[in-house]
Amino acid sequence: MQNITYGEALGQAYREEMLRDENVYLVGEDVGRWGSLYRASRGLLEEFGPDRVKDAPLSEAAIAGCAVGSAAMGMRPIAEIMYIDFISIAMDQIVNHAAKWHQLSNGKVKMPIVFRTQGGGGRRNSSQHSQSLENWFVNIPGLIVVMPSSPYDIKGLLKSSVRNDNPVVFIEHKSLYFAKEDVPTEEYLIPLGKAHVKREGEDVSIIATSWMVGFALEAAKQLSNEGVSCEVIDPRTIWPLDKETIVNSVNKTKRCIVVTEAPAEGGWSGEVASVVSEQCFDMLEKPVKRNTGLRTGIPYGPVLELQVIPSVEKIVKDVREIIS
Amino acid sequence: MKTTVTMPKYGETMEEGIVTEWTVDIGDTVEEGDIIAEIETHKSVFELEAPISGKMIEFLVETGQSVPVNTPIAVINTSS
Amino acid sequence: MDKKELLGLYQKMLYLRLFDDMCRNLKMQDIVWSGYHPSTGQEAVAAGVISQLRKEDCLLGNHRSHGHAVAKGSSSRAILTEMMGRQTGVSGGLGGAMQFIHAENNVFCGSIVGSGIPIAAGMGLALKQKGTDHVAMSIFGDGACNTGAFHEGLNLAAIWKLPVVYILENNQFAEAMPVGEFVACSPLSKRARAYDLEEITVDGNDVEAVHEAARKAIEKARSGGGPSLIEAYTYRTRGHYVGDPENTYRTKEEVKEWKKKCPILQCKNKLLELGAAEDELEDIKKDIKTGLKEDQEWALEQPFATFEQATDHVWIPLQ
Numbered sequence: 132m133q134n135i136t137y138g139e140a141l142g143q144a145y146r147e148e149m150l151r152d153e154n155v156y157l158v159g160e161d162v163g164r165w166g167s168l169y170r171a172s173r174g175l176l177e178e179f180g181p182d183r184v185k186d187a188p189l190s191e192a193a194i195a196g197c198a199v200g201s202a203a204m205g206m207r208p209i210a211e212i213m214y215i216d217f218i219s220i221a222m223d224q225i226v227n228h229a230a231k232w233h234q235l236s237n238g239k240v241k242m243p244i245v246f247r248t249q250g251g252g253g254r255r256n257s258s259q260h261s262q263s264l265e266n267w268f269v270n271i272p273g274l275i276v277v278m279p280s281s282p283y284d285i286k287g288l289l290k291s292s293v294r295n296d297n298p299v300v301f302i303e304h305k306s307l308y309f310a311k312e313d314v315p316t317e318e319y320l321i322p323l324g325k326a327h328v329k330r331e332g333e334d335v336s337i338i339a340t341s342w343m344v345g346f347a348l349e350a351a352k353q354l355s356n357e358g359v360s361c362e363v364i365d366p367r368t369i370w371p372l373d374k375e376t377i378v379n380s381v382n383k384t385k386r387c388i389v390v391t392e393a394p395a396e397g398g399w400s401g402e403v404a405s406v407v408s409e410q411c412f413d414m415l416e417k418p419v420k421r422n423t424g425l426r427t428g429i430p431y432g433p434v435l436e437l438q439v440i441p442s443v444e445k446i447v448k449d450v451r452e453i454i455s
Numbered sequence: 456m457k458t459t460v461t462m463p464k465y466g467e468t469m470e471e472g473i474v475t476e477w478t479v480d481i482g483d484t485v486e487e488g489d490i491i492a493e494i495e496t497h498k499s500v501f502e503l504e505a506p507i508s509g510k511m512i513e514f515l516v517e518t519g520q521s522v523p524v525n526t527p528i529a530v531i532n533t534s535s
Numbered sequence: 536m537d538k539k540e541l542l543g544l545y546q547k548m549l550y551l552r553l554f555d556d557m558c559r560n561l562k563m564q565d566i567v568w569s570g571y572h573p574s575t576g577q578e579a580v581a582a583g584v585i586s587q588l589r590k591e592d593c594l595l596g597n598h599r600s601h602g603h604a605v606a607k608g609s610s611s612r613a614i615l616t617e618m619m620g621r622q623t624g625v626s627g628g629l630g631g632a633m634q635f636i637h638a639e640n641n642v643f644c645g646s647i648v649g650s651g652i653p654i655a656a657g658m659g660l661a662l663k664q665k666g667t668d669h670v671a672m673s674i675f676g677d678g679a680c681n682t683g684a685f686h687e688g689l690n691l692a693a694i695w696k697l698p699v700v701y702i703l704e705n706n707q708f709a710e711a712m713p714v715g716e717f718v719a720c721s722p723l724s725k726r727a728r729a730y731d732l733e734e735i736t737v738d739g740n741d742v743e744a745v746h747e748a749a750r751k752a753i754e755k756a757r758s759g760g761g762p763s764l765i766e767a768y769t770y771r772t773r774g775h776y777v778g779d780p781e782n783t784y785r786t787k788e789e790v791k792e793w794k795k796k797c798p799i800l801q802c803k804n805k806l807l808e809l810g811a812a813e814d815e816l817e818d819i820k821k822d823i824k825t826g827l828k829e830d831q832e833w834a835l836e837q838p839f840a841t842f843e844q845a846t847d848h849v850w851i852p853l854q
Contacts, residue, residue, distance in 0.1 A: 188687075196653025196687070197654075200659070204657075223684070233851070235630050273850050323853055499781075499782060525565065
């Protein structure tokens with residue numbers, strides 16, 4: 132075992148996949164010399180050279196377009212969009228091309244791209260650098276969407292994403308890069324499309340994503356002191372969603388809270404709530420509760436930005452309410 | 456051999472068209488591509504080109520009459 | 536260029552013109568659906584430039600690229616039936632006239648203007664990195680050179696010295712927008728300066744000139760010399776799409792003047808000067824027409840794409 136950070140785990144995943152397959156390459160702004168904003172790719176330029184680790188100009192459309200073109204010709208790009216807030220500039224390439232070329236070519240052209248990015252708040256970056264935009268991609272046929280919540284998860288999920296032949300939008304969280312966890316030194320993969328029960332419980336199912344998983348686990352720990360048993364599920368892959376794991380859980384606990392940093396309206400949390408409402412209708416004791424970011428831009432500063440998103444306290448409060 | 460000229464579909468929303476003017480007469484020799492009529496749609500006015508070379512032998516609709524897309528509107532006799 | 540080679544290009548241009556006319560007619564009978572964007576008047580670019588590409592070279596086309604695909608060697612039946620929504624189309628009938636991919640021939644046409652420009656850079660990167668001397672070509676119009684993607688893609692291709700040939704087909708209009716009013720520089724090739732590339736404007740209706748300019752650029756890319764931008768100055772003598780209100784943005788007189796500069800007519804005159812016989816040229820036309828008639832008859836018989844096919848290949852399901 133090694134006790135490493137989310138960023139270090141990501142770096143190991145890159146390295147292992149780049150050693151394994153010479154077609155895998157990294158492209159993005161400052162991924163080479165800087166080793167990425169949060170240093171995850173540090174050392175890779177020296178080890179693999181500029182053909183495999185490509186510092187790109189400030190051109191999200193070109194970065195994404197380069198990924199599309201090179202993938203069509205047999206390469207496996209890991210294309211980084213430094214902040215998910217910039218991904219809007221790359222949307223044409225991701226949505227109109229990466230997501231559609233497989234179908235438009237009758238299945239002959241593959242887009243084995245990982246569009247890696249990071250979102251969320253917690254770093255005082257304000258509304259244009261702190262968004263949670265996963266729902267944009269969930270709604271686009273052809274894309275897989277992944278949100279890793281921990282060092283162990285990010286390593287296994289990134290490796291699986293690189294090996295997958297679909298375009299994957301891989302959304303990391305800026306407040307997790309320095310989170311630490313024990314991670315095996317031996318190679319492992321985490322399958323896409325499978326949710327992870329991070330904590331078993333009986334009284335309520337909490338479905339949480341990304342940074343919120345940690346908040347839910349902390350809330351569950353606190354609540355266990357009150358004799359309340361929470362099941363915390365991390366979907367890991369936002370689409371395709373592992374409905375079976377979630378439905379089995381809610382059928383058991385009869386109560387469900389969905390926790391996302393992204394606002395509720397039109398969000399992926401609504402998707403989960405719909406699925407649970409449809410498939411667990413007979414078993415549900417209470418309506419599905421959504422505990423989400425408020426409908427506002429993430430404000431500037433350490434105090435305000437935490438007040439507009441879910442917190443351990445708010446989750447604890449919601450659990451107490453839903454089991455009453 | 457007779458070739459029927461039909462009311463073309465100029466654009467997705469076009470459902471009907473009007474021949475506002477025949478720019479050739481019955482009996483005239485036309486070359487493929489020659490303008491043979493002016494067509495008015497709800498959007499604009501277009502020039503209808505002869506699809507084939509030959510002799511214009513029949514007009515099948517009145518000018519000013521609105522007809523659906525694909526309706527036969529004229530006949531050209533091609534030389535064998 | 537000798538008579539034989541020029542005759543070959545003449546034949547190609549004439550084929551593209553007649554193919555385009557056929558597709559246009561089918562569009563007006565509602566057999567070809569979606570917007571149909573004729574290439575009438577622009578045949579020299581397709582024939583002169585694209586016919587020089589190998590199968591392994593990649594072509595990024597646009598909504599007006601049915602002729603481009605055929606010029607690169609895609610079967611006209613496969614392109615025609617794609618526009619007619621049939622299963623035998625290159626995209627299984629699911630793409631249509633404005634967007635299709637012919638994977639086997641490395642032709643990728645899309646309906647988002649300018650998007651192929653950065654993609655071509657990516658293709659060039661892969662082709663270079665895999666040690667080949669194949670090239671990527673992106674063909675786009677005067678409208679595309681105003682997009683952000685144009686700037687981002689060209690800059691990337693230039694800084695990484697990628698094997699890409701960028702063809703800017705300036706047909707004078709982006710839909711109804713006359714190029715003089717909407718592009719801040721003239722000629723458009725001035726934009727190449729921003730990427731430290733040679734400013735090349737060529738008469739897009741002179742098939743020999745266009746052929747030669749492309750030949751040099753393709754050779755440059757193949758030999759590691761990096762990208763080129765060629766402005767081919769031409770004119771589309773038909774509307775942006777079938778049924779567009781042309782009278783709102785140009786005069787009949789202007790169209791008539793440009794028809795006198797028709798690339799096929801120019802080439803024909805040159806051939807006659809070089810000693811080709813009128814009969815010979817007429818025979819070429821007849822042969823093409825016969826072939827196209829057979830193609831059309833065949834196409835009309837082909838089955839439409841089905842619902843099952845329409846919902847297939849969205850993604851590669853997880854095991």
